[in-house]
Every structure is written in structure tokens, then in C-alpha cells.
Amino acid sequence: MPQTADEVLGIDDRLTPDELLTRERVRAFVDAEVKPHIAGWFDRAEFPVHLVPALGELQLLGMTLEGYGCLGRSAVEYGLAAMELEAGDSGLRTFASVQGSLVMGSIHRWGSEEQKQRWLPPLARGEKIGCFALTEPEAGSDPANMRTFARRDGDDWVLSGSKRWIGMGTIADIAVVWAQTDAGVRGFLVPTDSVGFEASVLEPKGSMRASIQTALRFDGVRLPSGALLPGAEGLRGPFSALSDARYGIVWGALGAARDSFDAALTHALRREQFDRPIAGFQLTQRKLVDMAVELHKGALLALELGRAKDAGTLTPAQISLGKLNNVREAIAIAREARTILGGDGVLLDNPPIRHAANLESVRTYEGTDEVHTLILGQHLTGIPAFR
Missing domain, CATH: 1.10.540.10 (Acyl-CoA dehydrogenase/oxidase, N-terminal domain)
Known part of the structure; x- marks a missing residue:
């Protein structure tokens, strides 16, 4: 069976x-x-x-x-x-x-x-929607060089600058915006109906099409003192949130990979060529086995990281290992699953092509392969290679 x-x-x-x-x-x-x-x-x-x-x-x-x-x-x-x-x-x-x-x-x-x-x-x-504004046009993997700036003006803050690739920016009610100040990077809660706040959709996209990515612009947005997130000082504020998001990706990528695998297996058992299901051919079975092996390894890795997170022992390097491995393997699985579906694999009624396209974005956001590789490289050698 x-x-x-x-x-x-x-x-x-x-x-x-x-x-x-x-x-x-x-x-x-x-x-x-x-x-x-x-x-x-x-x-x-x-x-x-x-x-x-x-x-x-x-x-x-x-x-x-x-x-x-x-x-x-x-x-x-x-x-x-x-x-x-x-x-x-x-x-x-x-x-x-x-x-x-x-x-x-x-x-x-x-x-x-x-x-x-x-x-x-x-x-x-789900009555209100939020967005998280960290990435900038010139500061993607290097947020320390962000140019968005918040200056004090009496008791208020005045926010100016821009952000890019911000999920949900055009439908959000509140934006968590990270900006440079005279005292370093700080976080602000910015209502999206504020005067000077502008959001526009980034399109057309070939990936993450059933999602919203935006560009934000802050043209002298005036904020009261209560808009400041008081506990966040420096980049540890956004990085702590990014660690949680990256952990979710470790698991999420497996969902896309599993759905692609299931579609390929179902198709291979149903599709007949040369008077037999293509699942009976050695090359197809090898593809299915290779996908199943990586799914199994990825699931065990995600579960181990989850148990560590619940125990309070999960480290940033471990999260990088999980994100790097599971997204990379999920893309390979989605692509391989597409080949089993043949020409029908490019139709959107079959999920592997959509998952493969989406995972290219997942591979890039919350730290690219290169960033997570260098995080792990620094962890292994003690030598930072970012600069």
C-alpha cells in the first residue's frame, strides 16, 4: 500500500x-x-x-x-x-x-x-493587521546601515526614510518600524494612517504571488513619544523577532516540500506510460526515495530545534542551520516533484511549481543562504566573515 x-x-x-x-x-x-x-x-x-x-x-x-x-x-x-x-x-x-x-x-x-x-x-x-519594517532598498542583509532616521522634536519623534520588501504594508493598521536615532537603532509603532506614511505594492512578482510585499515611505511622519518601543535598544530588538520568524521557516518549508512530494507520489501511481504506472520505474522511485529521505531528515531537525526552543536552549546558529538546510532541501524537493508530473507540472492546479517559486522568496527573506552560511561559519571558526 x-x-x-x-x-x-x-x-x-x-x-x-x-x-x-x-x-x-x-x-x-x-x-x-x-x-x-x-x-x-x-x-x-x-x-x-x-x-x-x-x-x-x-x-x-x-x-x-x-x-x-x-x-x-x-x-x-x-x-x-x-x-x-x-x-x-x-x-x-x-x-x-x-x-x-x-x-x-x-x-x-x-x-x-x-x-x-x-x-x-x-x-x-485578526481584527488588526501589522507589518514589520526593517529591510531597506540599500540595507537588506546589512540592517546596521539602515538610513531611515527618527529625530527628536520636543516630545515628538519625526520619522523619515524608506523600507522595501515589507509584507502586508498596504493592508496593515500598524507598522513596527526600525530606525536610526542619535542613540542608535530604536523601534517605533507607526499607525499606517499617519500623515506622511505611504505604502505601495511591489509587483509584478513571479514568487509569493498570493501574498503582499510592499515599499514604505516615511515623509516626516510625526509620532508621539509613546510610539517608541521602550525596551528595544540597538539591533537586538529586530534580531530577536527575526530569530522567531526564522524558526517558523524551518518548519514551514517542510510543509511546501511535503505537499509537493504528496502530489508527485499521487501522480506517479496514477500516470501510466509503457503500460505501467510511472511509479514502477526505477528512476521515478529513486526520485521519490531521495525526496522522502530529505523530508525525514528535515522533520527530525525541525522537531529537535522545536524541543530545544521549548527548553530555552535554542541558539541562533542552530536556527541558521535549520533555515539553511530545510529551505534549500525543500526547493530541491519541489523542483524534483515537478519533474515527475511532467508537462502537467507547470500547471498551477498542481502545487510543486508554485511551491518551488514561493520557496525562492523564502530562501531569500529572513536571511539569505549566504548570510546563514556565514553565521554558521563564524560559529565554527570564531572568525566573522561579514566584513
Whole structure:
């Protein structure tokens, strides 16, 4: 009897009942609400914003945070949820990551009590949407060289500059903006209806089409003193949020890879050539086996990192290892799965081509392959090669 990717991975026995319940709950949502429609959304470059409240009802936004409408679920549960969301589409998992890890995580970790009370509950419910503004046109992998600047003007701050590749910027209600100040990098909560705030969609895209990436411009945006995130000083503020987002990618990429594998296996068993299913040919079986091996290794790596995160022992180097490996292998799996589907593999009704395109963006954001390679290189040698 043919097996699904889950059966090949065989990690169910390593999961708790709560973890399994979370996985199945999110999977059922994705199967019912995302997969039947995602080809059209991708084709039309349409983000399913109508699903945001449902993600809130599923308690998937900021799910590892405690209080303020958040339930404080485990890192492994969050990882499993990220995997299922990305099995639907990278854009959906990206939204949960931006909202929950980058925006809500920054407010929860570095914000004042007033800021937490005002923003975290509606963000958790999906009633409000946030964006995280760090990357700039000339400062992608090198955020220390950001040019966006906030200057003091009496009790106020005046924000000027630009950001690029900011997820959800045109539909966000609040932006977490990182800017240089006379005292170093600080974070600010910027309502998107502020005078001088401008957001525009970056298009057309060949990847992450069922998502929204934007450019932001701040033309003398005046902010009250209460807009400052009081606990965040220097780059440790945005980097702490990025670590959480990168952890989610370790799991999420597996969802795209698993969905691609399952599509290839199903097709190989059904498609006949030379009077037999193509699954019966040695070359096809080798492709399926190679994909299954990497899926298994990636799942065990993600689970090990999740257990470490729940234990409070996970390191940035370990997160880099997970992101570098799992995204790289997920792209290879999606591409190989596409070959098994032959010509039909380029049709959007079949997911591998879409996952392969999306994963090129996942490979680039939250640290490129090169950045994570150098992080691990510094960890191994003690010598920083960034400069």
C-alpha cells in the first residue's frame, strides 16, 4: 500500500496529543479553505485577506506568546501549524509569521504595557493587521546601515526614510518600524494612517504571488513619544523577532516540500506510460526515495530545534542551520516533484511549481543562504566573515 509523506516521516509517535491536535486542526482548515482556491489566488496575485479573522479564531496569531489574548502554546505546536499553513501556500505562513512573530513578538517583548494592551488583543484576533519594517532598498542583509532616521522634536519623534520588501504594508493598521536615532537603532509603532506614511505594492512578482510585499515611505511622519518601543535598544530588538520568524521557516518549508512530494507520489501511481504506472520505474522511485529521505531528515531537525526552543536552549546558529538546510532541501524537493508530473507540472492546479517559486522568496527573506552560511561559519571558526 502506498504511503503518504506523514507515514514515511513517522514522527507522530514523537508528538504529544496536543501537538497532534494542533497539526490536524490546522491541516483541516488548509484543506478546506486554502487548497481549493490557492491556484486562483496565486494566478491573480491575490492575498486571501478574508481568512485573517479565521486565523485569529484558530489562535494561530502570536500563538506562543502569553497573555493579551494569546495562549502561550509550545514552539513545537507553532512549528507544526507553520508547516500546515505553508503546505497551503508560503504566503499564508508568511502572514502568520509577520503578524505573530515579527509584529506581535516585538510588541510583546519590547513594548510598554499600554502598547501591549492596545495592540496585542486585536492583532491576536485578526481584527488588526501589522507589518514589520526593517529591510531597506540599500540595507537588506546589512540592517546596521539602515538610513531611515527618527529625530527628536520636543516630545515628538519625526520619522523619515524608506523600507522595501515589507509584507502586508498596504493592508496593515500598524507598522513596527526600525530606525536610526542619535542613540542608535530604536523601534517605533507607526499607525499606517499617519500623515506622511505611504505604502505601495511591489509587483509584478513571479514568487509569493498570493501574498503582499510592499515599499514604505516615511515623509516626516510625526509620532508621539509613546510610539517608541521602550525596551528595544540597538539591533537586538529586530534580531530577536527575526530569530522567531526564522524558526517558523524551518518548519514551514517542510510543509511546501511535503505537499509537493504528496502530489508527485499521487501522480506517479496514477500516470501510466509503457503500460505501467510511472511509479514502477526505477528512476521515478529513486526520485521519490531521495525526496522522502530529505523530508525525514528535515522533520527530525525541525522537531529537535522545536524541543530545544521549548527548553530555552535554542541558539541562533542552530536556527541558521535549520533555515539553511530545510529551505534549500525543500526547493530541491519541489523542483524534483515537478519533474515527475511532467508537462502537467507547470500547471498551477498542481502545487510543486508554485511551491518551488514561493520557496525562492523564502530562501531569500529572513536571511539569505549566504548570510546563514556565514553565521554558521563564524560559529565554527570564531572568525566573522561579514566584513
